[in-house]
Amino acid sequence: xxxxxRLSLNQATVPSxxxxxxxxxxxxAGVPWIGLWRxxxxxxxxxxxxxxxxxxxxxxxxxxxxxxxxxxxxxERQVRIDDNARALDEAAEIGxxxxxxxxxxxxxxxxxxxxxxxxxxxxxxxxxxxxxARGVRLAxxxxxxxxxxxxxVVTTLTHANDIAERIASPSVGLVIDVYHVWWDxxxxxxIERAAPHTVGFHVNDWIVPxxxxxxxxxxxxxxxxxxxxxxxxxxxxxYAGPIEVEIFNDAIGAxxxxxxxxLLKERYVAEVLS
Amino acid sequence: xxxxxRLSLNQATVPSxxxxxxxxxxxxAGVPWIGLWRxxxxxxxxxxxxxxxxxxxxxxxxxxxxxxxxxxxxxERQVRIDDNARALDEAAEIGxxxxxxxxxxxxxxxxxxxxxxxxxxxxxxxxxxxxxARGVRLAxxxxxxxxxxxxxVVTTLTHANDIAERIASPSVGLVIDVYHVWWDxxxxxxIERAAPHTVGFHVNDWIVPxxxxxxxxxxxxxxxxxxxxxxxxxxxxxYAGPIEVEIFNDAIGAxxxxxxxxLLKERYVAEVLS
Numbered sequence: 001x002x003x004x005x006r007l008s009l010n011q012a013t014v015p016s017x018x019x020x021x022x023x024x025x026x027x028x029a030g031v032p033w034i035g036l037w038r039x040x041x042x043x044x045x046x047x048x049x050x051x052x053x054x055x056x057x058x059x060x061x062x063x064x065x066x067x068x069x070x071x072x073x074x075x076e077r078q079v080r081i082d083d084n085a086r087a088l089d090e091a092a093e094i095g096x097x098x099x100x101x102x103x104x105x106x107x108x109x110x111x112x113x114x115x116x117x118x119x120x121x122x123x124x125x126x127x128x129x130x131x132x133a134r135g136v137r138l139a140x141x142x143x144x145x146x147x148x149x150x151x152x153v154v155t156t157l158t159h160a161n162d163i164a165e166r167i168a169s170p171s172v173g174l175v176i177d178v179y180h181v182w183w184d185x186x187x188x189x190x191i192e193r194a195a196p197h198t199v200g201f202h203v204n205d206w207i208v209p210x211x212x213x214x215x216x217x218x219x220x221x222x223x224x225x226x227x228x229x230x231x232x233x234x235x236x237x238x239y240a241g242p243i244e245v246e247i248f249n250d251a252i253g254a255x256x257x258x259x260x261x262x263l264l265k266e267r268y269v270a271e272v273l274s
Numbered sequence: 275x276x277x278x279x280r281l282s283l284n285q286a287t288v289p290s291x292x293x294x295x296x297x298x299x300x301x302x303a304g305v306p307w308i309g310l311w312r313x314x315x316x317x318x319x320x321x322x323x324x325x326x327x328x329x330x331x332x333x334x335x336x337x338x339x340x341x342x343x344x345x346x347x348x349x350e351r352q353v354r355i356d357d358n359a360r361a362l363d364e365a366a367e368i369g370x371x372x373x374x375x376x377x378x379x380x381x382x383x384x385x386x387x388x389x390x391x392x393x394x395x396x397x398x399x400x401x402x403x404x405x406x407a408r409g410v411r412l413a414x415x416x417x418x419x420x421x422x423x424x425x426x427v428v429t430t431l432t433h434a435n436d437i438a439e440r441i442a443s444p445s446v447g448l449v450i451d452v453y454h455v456w457w458d459x460x461x462x463x464x465i466e467r468a469a470p471h472t473v474g475f476h477v478n479d480w481i482v483p484x485x486x487x488x489x490x491x492x493x494x495x496x497x498x499x500x501x502x503x504x505x506x507x508x509x510x511x512x513y514a515g516p517i518e519v520e521i522f523n524d525a526i527g528a529x530x531x532x533x534x535x536x537l538l539k540e541r542y543v544a545e546v547l548s
Binding site: 112 | 498500
């Protein structure tokens with residue numbers, strides 16, 4: 001088995017590439033998996049994108065993203081749920097069984113964290129039948145607590161595990177991204193607890209000083225996350241699926257895509273695998 | 275009892291004021307408590323600062339700050355411990371029994387979170403006899419997880435409670451700052467658990483978008499933290515001590531001190547108490 005067998009390029013790492021260019025870039029570099037984004041897929045065309053990945057022999061590790069469930073009114077929450085249903089359709093069409101969920105922050109003007117958390121859980125539960133029908137898992141991605149207000153009221157692996165266990169459906173899983181969970185003193189115990197639910201693992205790094213909350217992630221090895229320790233914990237828990245490199249970083253995003261892919265392959269082997 | 279009986283101005287909220295000016299400002303505004311910083315106290319003179327607060331009838335809620343225990347070598351760690359011992363002396367001299375600890379991040383070049391966490395706990399434990407002799411509590415302040423790398427490997431109230439319970443000394447307590455813990459789904463349970471150890475409560479707010487990790491805190495009421503809910507949880511746990519307003523914010527810091535104090539008094543009553 002190639003050392004790169006589990007490697008996936010999340011498309012956000014090379015924002016200059018269209019779906020076609022990203023798929024070609026992966027094929028050229030021997031990266032067997034790709035993580036796609038809905039807006040880029042829409043720009044390329046859904047059917048065309050599906051054909052491109054199929055023809056290139058690249059596999060789709062996940063579609064980003066659904067979620068953003070909390071909203072002030074029941075009608076608006078239903079709009080979000082309907083949009084997530086379409087995202088599940090798109091995931092099935094594009095050939096992946098993982099829809100990544102960024103669950104959403106507080107509704108505009110609200111401070112009710114507990115209420116927003118109930119909206120997230122209710123939204124996910126409402127989508128289970130459609131997810132099952134499509135054969136796609138709803139993958140809760142706990143986000144770093146610094147995003148609690150505006151992007152995800154689900155901020156810990158513990159909370160994501162709680163939700164997955166309460167809903168208790170094979171259509172609900174979770175994605176572990178090192179950037180969001182590395183600081184947690186209970187992270188290894190929670191990775192173990194997540195074993196039945198883990199459907200994705202994302203790598204990147206935390207650099208100091210952080211250039212930007214959202215677009216300041218580092219290339220693996222440039223920061224302080226114990227990547228190998230976390231990868232080993234995920235492996236020990238039995239996860240054997242793709243490992244996505246997802247780096248939102250304006251400086252890296254400005255580099256030629258092939259150079260970024262060459263570097264991340266090298267760092268993946270040196271910093272994540274070994 | 276005045277509505278302001280528990281209100282404390284943390285000096286960092288009005289960075290333009292010397293210790294003398296801050297003490298005068300509190301006295302003028304009827305703010306009965308003040309939280310002081312070591313560097314400002316040193317600039318004013320320790321003995322002089324102690325005299326100023328005594329003469330003004332203002333009480334010192336805490337001295338900021340000790341901590342920063344992790345370091346690459348045992349010799350350097352001892353330097354940090356010695357500095358904390360001096361901070362305990364200063365706290366006793368200035369008339370407060372609370373030394374706030376910002377525990378410190380990863381040692382330069384290290385990724386060993388567990389190791390850094392041991393250094394923190396060992397450092398605090400080493401200081402217990404001196405803290406007891408001075409009658410000053412070492413108050414662990416868990417910091418927001420976004421500071422895990424560079425400021426505090428203690429990022430949750432759960433972890434601070436774990437340390438306080440393991441050391442199990444009346445000289446070790448913890449400080450709860452809403453900015454650092456508001457996102458935590460277990461925060462109310464951990465506030466209750468912290469009841470025997472809580473020696474301080476800090477208020478401010480989380481604004482979106484966050485202007486800056488370190489210097490982008492909001493005035494109470496301008497953000498999304500459920501301040502009253504957290505204050506009530508701290509009260510229910512039996513904490514009846516001062517409530518410090520600690521806002522690191524360049525825009526607020528640039529306003530005239532008296533205006534800031536007038537505003538925070540109003541917001542304290544409207545957003546924290548009622």
